[in-house]
Amino acid sequence: MGRVIAAGVALGLCAVLLGAPPASADSGSLRLQVSIDQRPIEDATIPIDPANQIELQVVATNPGTAPVKVRSVRLSGVALALTFFAYDTTAPFEVPARGSVSRTFVLDLADLSGQATGLLPSSVELLDAGRATLGEVTTVADVRGSFWSVYGVFGLAMLVLTILAWVSALLALARHRLAPNRWRRGLRFLPAGFGTGLVAVISLSVLRLVPPEPAIEIPVVLGAAAIAFLLGYLTPHPAPPAVAGSDATVQLPVPSTQEFTR
Numbered sequence: 001m002g003r004v005i006a007a008g009v010a011l012g013l014c015a016v017l018l019g020a021p022p023a024s025a026d027s028g029s030l031r032l033q034v035s036i037d038q039r040p041i042e043d044a045t046i047p048i049d050p051a052n053q054i055e056l057q058v059v060a061t062n063p064g065t066a067p068v069k070v071r072s073v074r075l076s077g078v079a080l081a082l083t084f085f086a087y088d089t090t091a092p093f094e095v096p097a098r099g100s101v102s103r104t105f106v107l108d109l110a111d112l113s114g115q116a117t118g119l120l121p122s123s124v125e126l127l128d129a130g131r132a133t134l135g136e137v138t139t140v141a142d143v144r145g146s147f148w149s150v151y152g153v154f155g156l157a158m159l160v161l162t163i164l165a166w167v168s169a170l171l172a173l174a175r176h177r178l179a180p181n182r183w184r185r186g187l188r189f190l191p192a193g194f195g196t197g198l199v200a201v202i203s204l205s206v207l208r209l210v211p212p213e214p215a216i217e218i219p220v221v222l223g224a225a226a227i228a229f230l231l232g233y234l235t236p237h238p239a240p241p242a243v244a245g246s247d248a249t250v251q252l253p254v255p256s257t258q259e260f261t262r
Contacts, residue, residue: 056075058073070128112145120151120211155202193227
């Protein structure tokens with residue numbers, strides 16, 4: 001059971017540490033200015049209600065000497081290096097050399113309610129025919145989705161695994177079943193620490209307090225893991241098992257009165 005819990009928590013950890021970081025806002029050959037419902041999104045928090053359509057305005061500027069062909073626009077949201085929603089709209093157009101083009105798209109995000117909720121780092125990208133990014137603007141989306149969305153259920157699953165990890169480690173401590181080696185005792189508590197960090201990051205996001213950006217999520221997860229490892233490392237040495245018969249008194253046979261009379 002403990003191995004299953006550790007494996008589940010490790011999957012969440014790998015998403016944080018091994019996932020590719022988001023591209024910077026100035027990646028690609030085009031410079032973008034993006035607005036949602038006439039509100040600029042760069043370095044801002046944009047509320048998105050899945051019950052309503054949104055109007056996405058994109059102004060693409062080509063500083064190069066050759067025209068750039070755009071095939072589609074993508075709106076996506078990422079948390080813990082996992083993409084929880086992505087909407088692509090095919091709308092081919094060409095941005096002339098040293099020129100600008102403005103386009104407006106109306107997006108129906110009704111399915112977003114079942115995919116995410118809370119604050120999520122998001123981006124708007126222009127893609128070419130090979131799905132390569134021509135330009136990108138990053139933002140934070142305040143998604144007014146359902147708690148039972150994919151993102152919400154993912155956080156709930158991590159919470160259950162984390163509770164089980166702590167219960168398993170603490171029961172082993174109470175029953176004196178931890179390893180005699182301090183490092184192994186610390187490693188026993190490590191999955192619970194990782195899970196605690198992941199749950200904290202997701203909870204802050206769902207409660208709309210802090211978005212799960214790499215600059216925040218990685219220190220939180222690693223810090224919680226380090227604290228849990230230290231707690232396990234400092235746990236008392238388990239008591240050695242009692243040797244059977246070590247406290248038993250030796251009973252000598254008592255001679256009967258008949259033996260004395262003889």
